[in-house]
Each structure stands twice: as structure tokens, then as C-alpha cells.
Amino acid sequence: MPVTQRWCFRGQIAGVGSTSGVRVVVGRWADSHLGSFADAMVETAHGHRVLIAPTEGVAEFICATYEFDEVRIEPIVVGGPPGEWQVASTSLDLHIGVGGRMPLGRLLRLVPTRVAASPAGATAIDPVARVVMRGVRTRGTALTGRQEFYGATDLHAVTGLVGRFDDLDLGSLAPVDPPCGFGFSSTPRRPGVTDVLTTVIERD
Template sequence: MPRSTKIVDRFEGRILGAGSTSGVRVVVGDWSHSPLGAFTDVMVADASGRRFLLAPNEAVAQYVSQTYNFDETVLCDVHLTQGWTVDAGPLRASFGLGKRTPTGWLLHAVPQRIASSRPLAVLADPVARIVHPGVRTVGTAGNGRREYYGALDQHAVIRLTGTWHEEALGALTRVTPNPAFGFSSTPQLPAVTRVVTTIVRER
């Protein structure tokens, strides 16, 4: 049998997306299991649209920057507390979480083995586009990689305080405009979503 030319990478964790009245949009990826080990990284789009990756090490920076779109990569310590306070280079931010969202209740009812599967991500994509404009559950990422998002649960983000380059972020608001890190955005309404992300790439 010929050896497969594809590598399938699986990332299990949480993605938090939030906008701010300063125009800065923040996406925090907190990964408990991945080919790169456990890590947290942060994507930031400033008010001008410039996109930054805050990565804890070179391996994460290389993998993520080859999958998503950034104008600048910053290697820095990235610390995330259980209470969702992030300290990462030029970013200091604290998020308050609220109740499970209606989407979260629907996701929570689906067995994890099914919810995290690639076939369901394909089936869910048309629905996700309608329910959460800008959100995709399957698509082509950087370097021809194929990416699948399997959402398992979701809670609202209800509060934000912090600074970006020592300037106040302002109050919490929708994640608009789309920061355009990749083919999919986070939901416009600030939320933290528990996900299994599968990336299929060339060996």
C-alpha cells in the first residue's frame, strides 16, 4: 500500500472571540491537546486592520502562521488563567463569561464523537453560515491545508477589560468587522466555544 501523503492534525480546546470599542478584536486559542502539546496563542486585529499573532514559541508561530494570515508575529510568553485573564506581550485582557448560549445548548446535546467528526463539520457548514454570519466549519486554510471545526459547546462572553500596547481596549462589543485571520471568523457575538479543530495537510 502506498504511504498516505496527508497528515491529519487534531487540536482540542477552546476559542474565545471578542471585539472592543477601541476597534481591537481578540481571538484566544487555548489548546489542551495538540501535535504541539498544550499551549495558548492569541490573534489580534487592531483598529486599522493590522493582524498580529502572539505565539509562545517558534513551533507554534510557524504552524499557526502557515495556516492563518498575519501581518506580524510576536514571540512572547502567553499566560491564561482559569478566570480568562490573558497576559501576552503587548496584550493584557480579562474576560468575563456568562451563560451557555442557545447554540451552546444545541451543541451540548450532540455526542462528542459525532460533533467533532469531519463529516458533521461538512454538513454543519451551510447552517453555521446562516446562524452565525462569517462563521464556517470547513474550508481551505493557508498552504492548501483543509480545516474542519467541530464545535462542542459555547458560552457567552459578557465583559472585557484590558489594554493593547498600554492603550485601553474599551468596552466589549461585537467582533466586527471580520478580522480575516482565515476563511472563518468567530461568531460576531462575543463567545468562547469548545472545539475540536482538524487540519489536513501535506506530509
């Protein structure tokens, strides 16, 4: 079937777990058809899935791809000095320490970016990702039938976490376990920050 729409998002994804049982996926997008923006997907220990998005337009696009129990439209900013992500919104206050490049990140750096970030590259690596990282997929079909491809180009370790979600203290850093249930793929079990080009394709 012919491709009717193609959208690309270039940025970084931080995936972290916490001793409170809350798991958080933060997107920091430098370039997309929606402009530059940040968003956060939060899953509580009880499995309640919350999207935090800065605008209705961003929320509408994300909700056509992923599944949530609640959507909150509120300003969300990701900043901080080198080696730290400071995530701030009305609902979420999160500080993430970012460490050195992980072994998988070193391998990803050996692959030409145009190959690693392409849908073909994501398709080729998907069988390996399924085996090596439980819950992780690099390609799949989203809610509305859209195809999504994650082209990872680098990976850094997360070294620490402090923060709150609503009135809940998140505690300290923990694995992303169980895997997040927003869509066909989760972030890796080991907390990390991934440089990624996400491609979303819609066909007739």
C-alpha cells in the same frame, strides 16, 4: 487524494470585540501535537493582524494556516478562576468574563461529541453556520492548501472585557465586527467561548 498528515487541537476559543475597534481571538489548547499552549490573534481597528505565539514552532504551524501582518514570539498564559479568562503576555493583557451557556451551546450539547467534533460533522454544519452566523465557517481551505475543520461542542457567552493591547486601552466589550480577517472563517459576531476540536488535514 490520500491524507498525508492529520493534526488535532482540542481546547477552547474566545472571540471578542472591543469598543476600541480591536478584535481578539484567544486559543486555549489543552491537547495537541505541539503540547498544551495558548495563542492570541489580534486585529486592530485599522486591520493590522498580529499573532502572539509562545514559541517559533507554534508560530510556524499557525502561520501556515492563517495570515498575519506581524508575528510576536512571547510568553502567553491563560488562567483565571471559574467564569473568567485572564490572558497575559508582553503585548496583551486581557480579562474576559464568561457567562452561561448560549442557546446554540445547548443545541451543540445534544449532538454526540464524536459526531460534532469530526470533520464529517463540521462539513455537515458548515452551510448552516454560514447562514446563521455571518463570517463563520466550520470547514475550509487554509493558506497552504491544508483543510481545516472546526468541531464545536459547546458555547458560552462572554459578559465583559477589560484590557490593553500594547499601550491601547481596549475599552469595553463589543461585537466582533467587522469579522476577523485571519483566514477563511471568523468567530461569531456575538462574543463567546467555544469548546472545539480543530482538525487540520494535509493531502498530497
